[in-house]
Amino acid sequence: MTVPRQLHLNVHLVGAGLGVHPAAWRWPAADPAAFADVDRWVEAAQVAERGLLDAVFLSDVPGRWGDITHDPQGAYYLEPTLVLTAIARATERIGLIGTASTTFNEPFNIARRFHTLDLISHGRAGWNAVTTFVPVVADNFGGTGIAPRGDRYARANEFVDVVLALWRGLPAGAFVADVASGTFTDPALLRPIGHAGAHFQVRGPLPLPPSPQRYPLIVQAGASDDGRELAARTADAVFSGAVTVPAAAAYAADIRARAERHGRDPAAVTVLPGLLTSIGGTEREALDRLAALDELAQRDDALPGLAAKLHLDPDTLRLDHPVPPRLLPEQPDEPGGPVLHAGALRLARQGLTVRDILRRLWRSGHLVAAGAPEQVADVVQAWFEAGAADGFTLMPDVIADGLPAFVDHVVPVLQRRGLFRTQYRETTLRERFGQAAQVNC
Template sequence: MTREMHLNAFLTSVGHHQSAWRLPESDPLANTDVEHFRHLARVAERGKLDSLFLADHPGLWGDISRQPAAALEPTVLLTVLAGATEHIGLIATASTTYNEPFNLARRFASVDHVSGGRVGWNIVTTATLIAARNFGLDELPGHRDRYARADEFVELSRKLWDSWEDNAILGDKEAGVWGDNSRLHAPAHVGTYFNVAGALDVARSPQGYPLLVQAGSSEDGRDFAARHADAVFTVQQSLDEAQAFYADLKKRAAHFGRDPETVKILPGIVPTIGSTQAEAEEADAQLARLIKPEYAIKQLVNILQVPADELHLDEELPASITTDRRIEGGQGRYALVVGLARRERLTVRQLIGRLGAGRGHHTLAGTPEQVADAMQHWFENAAADGFNIMPPVLPSGLESFVDHVVPILQARGLFRTEYSGKTLRDHYGVVRPANQYVDGEAG
């Protein structure tokens, strides 16, 4: 079979550019408008995309004056989108640092049942002090400690999802026996971070486990992805960097005894599409003119973890900010931003302009053919198994991608023309996992 791309639509309120909400056509209330997300989901499904994705952060950033900040809890929104679609996969972020395994495993198993086997979990460890203080902590837990907790969290979640065998429900009316207790398996888990006694109260879901997605790029994040993830959302600025990440993660997956081909790597791209390159570049320029530097610097401070008074708009980053400096926040994103600034010798003003479009993801501005060419080049040169599509403006950016770029990819034999499977695992070519408690099946 010809290798095909995997495409995910990363949905936000009105787009990934921080200024998108200020455009005349944008709805500043879209972030809590269910119909807005229904429309986006249907557009993505019309394009036969593998999945859509809703990010999440368990805390308000504090300053709501600069851009839409309110957000619906994503797994709740996924149940709405499940009813609005038939085929597309539905992925949501949930934190292992600020949830408990029983509740979260139950929630994802429930959405998998509701959607007919189309749910995925983007596993994050949440690298902000804002979130920590919402959950009774004075300090952000250490980076390594967050990943150790996440590792146990995922292993315990698997035990919970497997706690019902597939044939545990008998429904024998004549004998009066609904289920077989011998086919239930209580995890009885006693670990470093969690103690969970009983079986889940949701039967094993259509996929067995949700598709597991991860997005960390630090050393701990890469190892975690190589052990657990079926798909990896990653931030890569250039082909060389993407190729290096791709090779490294595939090698790590093999080291952990996994088939590297079953780990799908999807760099984020932020495509601005125009009938000409000049038209696309002008659309980008319009958005850039709407950036408010005083707000963008606050975002940069969160990434770099330095006082705001150390950053000056028309100067480069201070010499003390180096790529090998250790922080307890998002290490992968920190390294990417500092590397970009140093490599291109950007001033702070230039850096926030580059980050405004997609927070460090690869940006493209051009015709549909140019966007398709760039995607094909990465895909065919060991840099990507597909892409995390992050339109700068929504819904128009997703509509343009689906209506103009997807047909080119389909004509080139790079992307499906119809869905061939029923579940999200089917879309990504990932098998349904065996139940670890059943004799003869691997855990």
């Protein structure tokens, strides 16, 4: 009997856990200080688990960046694995995916940290491997600046390989604990990985036993060619960005073709584009909600930031006029936020006024679904059935009331349509994503 294909739905607790919209912290339902209260993170995860979502997803930037005056997302980041540990003790089934940089960490520490989370959560952990392009972060780790993309990804590829070698090298039979014989561990089964590479020298092994899923899920957000190669070669799930079905379908096809070239089953890579949601009882209510949030975020002093993304002099821009086409660059540069820069350029080329670009910039690079629950479900279903996505990484406008709106009103619609689970059947995150952990490197 063939099991019908079903959606995967993660939720990104973005915006310091307040919501993806830059004005989420100002919304009446939100607590502006919620980002610093672990109980609020736990409550959001419990709502997501009530909705049977696959996993919660936490991003991380170990430094302050962007507009910290008006947006908490650039100012405050709790350490993800510590937050996820608290969530693990207050939930039972939902997955726990945290971000950690391959540029500003060591593979042994990351392997140990996430595998410990995996043991604490009984096999529900996942690691989102990123290379980090935010220049200010480098100032917190030696001040040598952000390396070129190619160098970052060369390090990232070796980093992920070392982490996987450490995880896959954990033999299930090494932990004996035989009281009668007095043997606690079989040292013959604990073999060092003996890695000696261009970036890392790691002996191993990890001082840990395997978890119920053997080791955590690997997540990646591959956008550039280097990023896509890393994702296709190593990732179990990919967080992507697209605003049209053809673009999303082309991205998914490209990732799967690359995975196959690396000797992997292309169906083993789950592609989850970001989906920004704004939900109301009716379409009009949802659009009014989004407009009210945009109005709260509107600031004339944001113009210099837009000018920087477009590599223009702020004096050349007028709020109620389009950006002069002759001034637009051909493409954004890196480092410094390629998704936002590309989004700003795309909006400017549409002939929007500078004011409208500023209102829409927060959503650039990702699909927006604003409407009644049935309409949001229609968008999800259309992309899923077109093969543009295996599901989505949900990014509610405001976590406080936007996440419950999706869980309580959109999820039931998807369940009635036979697109989403009605109960958790799997106990580990790997099982939920159809991934069998490989024992050998």
